[in-house]
Amino acid sequence: MKELVIQGKAVTKNYGSFRALDSLDISIPKGSIYGLIGLNGAGKSTLLKILLGLIKYDHGEIRIFDSDKLDIKKLNKIGSIIEYPYFYEHLTGEENLCIHADFLQFTDKNRINEIFDLVDLSSARHKRVREYSLGMRQRLAIGRAILQKPELLILDEPINALDPEGIKEMRELFKTINREYGTTILISSHILSEMEMMADYIGIISDKHMVKEMSMDELKEVTKKHLRIETDDNGKAKKVLENSGIRNVKIEEKNELKVYEEIDVTEAIRILLDNNLRIQEIYENNCSLEDYFLDTVTRG
């Protein structure tokens, strides 16, 4: 059983009569990169704010760093970007980071130089943040979040405004931080292709609750190209196909029969019909995370 940095059970949050989170469960293994995906209004930002102690939840339980109370001192072990990269506009990028370091009682000034190099903002460090583009703000926000090499990073859509090169650089940076410092990263994003390339685990939020949590290996299994066959007796159909030399045949959840190897569809139909099986449906699946996500949120 993997050690969990964050564990939430039946977390519920209401704003008056409006339910923002509905019995949400979440488990984030230590040292992993966890991608949180969901449509707009699904509850991602609300969940992240609750994890940071910015707002209180109404029911359920949350454990962070193996404690059900987010001790105020533990906040210094967490780096974050919430909602939007907010800064003190009248200060320069460097001044913003220095103030942040002061609040954290973090005294290594060389680290600030290192951060500007890491996020590729060295040429803009002495410019006021009000002159920064959104992409520059996001880079600076990422830099600020990782300044003190936190144990946990909570990032709310940190790469949305970056260009493709910037996205690739940040992806590599997150992977490096995760690998070298062992930092657990919880990242919410709409860029599903990036989640596929970066995350070890994903959690899909739909309609205020977690509909699916799985490792990336499990996701790859599910989204692997396969043939889904629906017959009147899937158990018999599996045996018949295996006997005819097709090896990679599985019966998965909801009694679905799936074939994970390249086969001649016509031949498969012939084999099943010869064995008196009635075929109700044959469907070739070739789905990406995006397809899986949309299918999952639609089915709920």
Added chain:
Amino acid sequence: MSLFNLIKIEFKKNKAMSYFGSYIVMTIILVFLTWTSIFGVNQDHETSGFAIIKMMSGLIADFYIIFSALVIMKVLNDEYVQRTILLMFTYGIPRKKIIFAKFSLIVMIAVVGQLLTQICCFAFLIGVDRHSGLINGGLTQENTIQWICCVAINTLAIIGYLFIPVTVCIKKKTTSSIVVSAMIGLLIYQMIISQIDNFIVMTIYYLAFAMVTAAFYFVVGGRYIENLEL
């Protein structure tokens, strides 16, 4: 982290040294107004030292009450408006301590400015009295003690007053609410200072005022500091 260190960080973040420029401008204006008030007070008083000092120190307090509302907008309200308060509350520092550090900085800026201007204006009065003898009855040693008492009471009044707009800012997070609460605080201050000449009675009134406003801050403000959603 100690409150002192928090105040230091807030001082640096808000570039509080730049307020000295405002002090200079306000002092120049208030020296001029002090000069003008000498003639008005002289018309009604045979011995006008205390009346001029009371008017001068009251006017200075009025200016700094309004000025401190602007400081509250910059130091506190902007954190809510620019949403940097979300960042502040993710630090491992109790929220009430963070906000109290801001309040302390605001008090410091208002009180230091007020004191500097009071000293400059009183020095100006002494200069005027020595060189032109404009003040009816001249300035006496007793007037100096009266001036010290006025400054002390005005400082107490400003600190007491500041709890109101700061609490309103924490609750409402709007510029207009800060302005309105500042005006209400100013009216209360003016009511007391204009009707009472006895320093002991004034002190009691302003002390009671400060206790009530401090309770308002700790009870109401405290609730809104801990709950961002309200």
